[in-house]
Amino acid sequence: MDTCTYDLDHSAVEATHYYKAYEGDRVMLCFGCASRFGYPQYLVELPRPRSWRTEYGYLVNVQIGTGQGDLVADVWPMEGDGVESWLTILGCQESKYLVADAAWEPYRPHYSVNDDFTYEATRVTCLPVVQCV
Ligand SMILES: [Zn+2]
Known part of the structure; x- marks a missing residue:
């Protein structure tokens, strides 16, 4: 205060x-x-400083067949609006459903497999996400 x-x-x-x-x-x-x-x-x-509150964020993890994560594609955490587009950019064909599943059941990783890639998304509660543009 x-x-x-x-x-x-x-x-x-x-x-x-x-x-x-x-x-x-x-x-x-x-x-x-x-x-x-x-x-x-x-x-x-x-202006009066606005009080912050927790937000939903998404942990995104992309793995190739070897189990190795892709350092470029892994993002922690990400805002809800951006995560679907990000997964689509990475080649996930079911990004919409993957994000919907993750939103429905937080704190549990949800997967989508496409060719050799495994896309993982987990919804978490986090501090306000700062977008770096
Ligand atoms: Zn006073």
């Missing part, structure tokens, strides 16, 4: 207003202080 930085007595009071001061300092005010001192024009109001 961010706390009010205006008044030392407010070190336990939750901040509700965030500003960037004219020298770039981050200022956090509780509702009381923000109401009391108003919104000085030299302060830029910052």
Whole structure:
């Protein structure tokens, strides 16, 4: 929890207003202080940081017949929207069903075999997935 930085007595009071001061300092005010001192024009109001929550992610593992994993194809973890396209790019012909199966039964690897490749997808609960584009 961010706390009010205006008044030392407010070190336990939750901040509700965030500003960037004219020298770039981050200022956090509780509702009381923000109401009391108003919104000085030299302060830029910052959006309130959003709280995070867990998300679903998919572990993707692709293996060739030897049991060796493909280092390029293995991704941990991946967002739901991207995992189906990624599996399709890798040559999985049943990516839609594989992802649906994984979504239906989390924490258990689901497989799809196509030619010499075995595609494995497992749905897990993870911290928010950061996309590197
Ligand atoms: Zn305060």
